[in-house]
Amino acid sequence: MLGAIEAGGTKFVCAIGTEDGKLIKRLEFPTEIPEKTIPRVIEFFRAHQISALGIGSFGPLDLNKSSDTFGYITSTPKPGWVNFPFVETMIEALNVPVAFDTDVNAAVWGEFLFGARKGLASCLYITVGTGIGAGAVVDGKLLHGLSHPEMGHIHLRRHPEDQFAGFCPYHTDCLEGLAAGPALEKRWGTKGTGLSEDHPAWGMEAYYLAQALMQYILILSPEKIIMGGGVMKQAHLFPRIHQKVEQLSSGFLSLPAMKSYIVPPMLENDSGIMGALMMAKEIYDGKKCKK
Amino acid sequence: MLGAIEAGGTKFVCAIGTEDGKLIKRLEFPTEIPEKTIPRVIEFFRAHQISALGIGSFGPLDLNKSSDTFGYITSTPKPGWVNFPFVETMIEALNVPVAFDTDVNAAVWGEFLFGARKGLASCLYITVGTGIGAGAVVDGKLLHGLSHPEMGHIHLRRHPEDQFAGFCPYHTDCLEGLAAGPALEKRWGTKGTGLSEDHPAWGMEAYYLAQALMQYILILSPEKIIMGGGVMKQAHLFPRIHQKVEQLSSGFLSLPAMKSYIVPPMLENDSGIMGALMMAKEIYDGKKCKK
Ligand SMILES: Nc1ncnc2c1ncn2[C@@H]1O[C@H](COP(=O)(O)OP(=O)(O)O)[C@@H](O)[C@H]1O
Ligand SMILES: Nc1ncnc2c1ncn2[C@@H]1O[C@H](COP(=O)(O)OP(=O)(O)O)[C@@H](O)[C@H]1O
Numbered sequence: 407m408l409g410a411i412e413a414g415g416t417k418f419v420c421a422i423g424t425e426d427g428k429l430i431k432r433l434e435f436p437t438e439i440p441e442k443t444i445p446r447v448i449e450f451f452r453a454h455q456i457s458a459l460g461i462g463s464f465g466p467l468d469l470n471k472s473s474d475t476f477g478y479i480t481s482t483p484k485p486g487w488v489n490f491p492f493v494e495t496m497i498e499a500l501n502v503p504v505a506f507d508t509d510v511n512a513a514v515w516g517e518f519l520f521g522a523r524k525g526l527a528s529c530l531y532i533t534v535g536t537g538i539g540a541g542a543v544v545d546g547k548l549l550h551g552l553s554h555p556e557m558g559h560i561h562l563r564r565h566p567e568d569q570f571a572g573f574c575p576y577h578t579d580c581l582e583g584l585a586a587g588p589a590l591e592k593r594w595g596t597k598g599t600g601l602s603e604d605h606p607a608w609g610m611e612a613y614y615l616a617q618a619l620m621q622y623i624l625i626l627s628p629e630k631i632i633m634g635g636g637v638m639k640q641a642h643l644f645p646r647i648h649q650k651v652e653q654l655s656s657g658f659l660s661l662p663a664m665k666s667y668i669v670p671p672m673l674e675n676d677s678g679i680m681g682a683l684m685m686a687k688e689i690y691d692g693k694k695c696k697k
Numbered sequence: 698m699l700g701a702i703e704a705g706g707t708k709f710v711c712a713i714g715t716e717d718g719k720l721i722k723r724l725e726f727p728t729e730i731p732e733k734t735i736p737r738v739i740e741f742f743r744a745h746q747i748s749a750l751g752i753g754s755f756g757p758l759d760l761n762k763s764s765d766t767f768g769y770i771t772s773t774p775k776p777g778w779v780n781f782p783f784v785e786t787m788i789e790a791l792n793v794p795v796a797f798d799t800d801v802n803a804a805v806w807g808e809f810l811f812g813a814r815k816g817l818a819s820c821l822y823i824t825v826g827t828g829i830g831a832g833a834v835v836d837g838k839l840l841h842g843l844s845h846p847e848m849g850h851i852h853l854r855r856h857p858e859d860q861f862a863g864f865c866p867y868h869t870d871c872l873e874g875l876a877a878g879p880a881l882e883k884r885w886g887t888k889g890t891g892l893s894e895d896h897p898a899w900g901m902e903a904y905y906l907a908q909a910l911m912q913y914i915l916i917l918s919p920e921k922i923i924m925g926g927g928v929m930k931q932a933h934l935f936p937r938i939h940q941k942v943e944q945l946s947s948g949f950l951s952l953p954a955m956k957s958y959i960v961p962p963m964l965e966n967d968s969g970i971m972g973a974l975m976m977a978k979e980i981y982d983g984k985k986c987k988k
């Protein structure tokens with residue numbers, strides 16, 4: 407048995423599953439301060455015999471294995487989680503190998519392995535929810551570099567009719583500050599769920615998201631783009647985004663047919679937890695081989 | 698002996714070298730129409746016994762091995778080179794395995810293998826010359842996806858004092874249209890070489906380049922950034938760019954010290970040809986193994 411955690415800013419998902427990707431058991435609870443949340447996590451996994459654990463977590467994270475704070479959540483605005491030693495805490499409590507990556511890298515990994523992969527070596531997953539973040543697979547592996555990407559914080563050209571200041575605590579009007587769920591809500595004075603399909607909010611939303619996708623395409627050239635998160639539940643955003651990406655790339659890039667290129671998650675709400683489960687499998691396989 | 702070509706929009710560089718990266722012979726000539734240029738290339742390599750050839754070429758290129766036009770230069774504005782079957786032509790003439798990639802991927806590969814690599818798994822090379830392009834190494838390998846990246850054509854926020862329309866034939870005011878050598882020349886009415894160090898041109902140039910680097914950093918997270926090409930011969934651009942990238946990332950990303958993070962090429966003008974030579978080595982080694 408393997409363990410998986412999807413640690414989100416709003417909720418935690420914990421699951422037990424098999425090496426070939428069957429979820430056996432799953433538990434969700436809200437994200438509170440670590441002192442409340444972590445004991446629930448440990449209790450859940452202690453009730454099962456797991457041989458490895460995969461974690462996809464909200465960030466920013468320290469993923470640098472030679473750093474003193476490897477495995478920490480670093481500078482999050484989330485109360486109580488700044489400098490939380492996630493990996494260390496889980497190893498101490500459960501005594502199993504722990505794989506650790508961003509929530510969006512876990513999600514892209516799940517989608518890549520179980521959904522998008524057929525014949526592809528790369529893909530990108532972007533979530534548009536409370537925040538905006540993206541993870542990527544390049545040449546069959548999760549993208550890392552100096553650190554994990556922070557694709558939600560790129561700067562875009564503003565929509566000419568957008569008067570909203572922006573809502574990112576770091577950059578005010580980066581992509582996340584202009585197009586995440588809370589930005590939508592602040593700009594229009596009501597949550598996305600309360601705006602009808604013909605509201606101008608959605609044209610503007612698609613304008614920003616399409617522009618962001620174009621930056622990702624020009625820089626990373628992913629073979630598929632998966633868009634998830636609460637805001638993307640508005641299914642009419644897909645054709646809007648397709649049309650705008652087509653417009654932006656026309657005469658310059660030849661992209662696949664939009665309907666199969668920019669798509670919703672195949673695993674629906676399980677992309678992240680399935681990716682984390684497969685991260686657990688890989689760290690377990692890796693340790694076995696070393697013995 | 699191995700062969701290497703750096704095919705630029707302005708000039709071709711042909712070279713013969715050894716497997717461990719010693720250049721034995723090297724010839725440069727201007728890029729004319731293929732009917733004039735290619736016979737010179739073939740003549741050069743026929744005079745030597747080469748066992749493989751690496752090509753780093755101006756693009757866009759078709760790098761998709763399962764495509765009918767694999768190995769072609771595709772839609773370039775360069776007269777005569779549209780749909781030129783580069784790989785096919787060289788294989789027919791020389792009967793050796795041919796490795797093919799963009800000029801900037803060849804350059805980043807040369808820099809990665811001989812310059813920047815120590816202890817790193819990733820880096821990015823951007824050239825600011827007649828055009829702007831960038832190549833990247835991710836996890837020790839050249840970055841490819843759907844196609845090669847087109848990082849020179851991202852959109853940026855305009856400098857508030859910039860009245861220049863832009864000069865990209867595809868997008869008017871993308872990065873290349875605002876900051877490549879010809880854009881500088883059109884905006885200020887004189888070539889970059891004719892502008893003094895305290896001319897406002899350079900603050901604006903650094904503004905656009907730093908903004909572009911930030912997009913690359915947020916999306917790819919490279920461990921090192923190498924800036925080459927004619928415009929970057931203006932060495933005072935480096936401290937200007939360092940300062941602006943520092944400003945843009947401050948309080949959000951922790952980047953290495955700028956002086957060692959954003960640097961000029963270590964191989965000076967040989968990044969591309971050395972990378973192409975190593976591409977030849979790899980395709981040769983690959984074919985040997987298969988036998
Ligand atoms: N159906 C919907 N339509 C538009 N916005 C939605 C919808 N469902 C959730 N949202 C918005 O998405 C955000 C929550 O994103 P979600 O991905 O569900 O969670 P989180 O990002 O916290 O993991 C909130 O800002 C919410 O208003
Ligand atoms: N020292 C310099 N200072 C500023 N601009 C320069 C300098 N040298 C070349 N350039 C500009 O760079 C461009 C040529 O770029 P280069 O990298 O040399 O060639 P290419 O991109 O064609 O391979 C021209 O627009 C030229 O004006």
Ligand SMILES: [Zn+2]
Binds near residue numbers: 574575576581
């Ligand atoms: Zn931001």
Ligand SMILES: [Zn+2]
Binds near residue numbers: 849865866867872
């Ligand atoms: Zn352009």
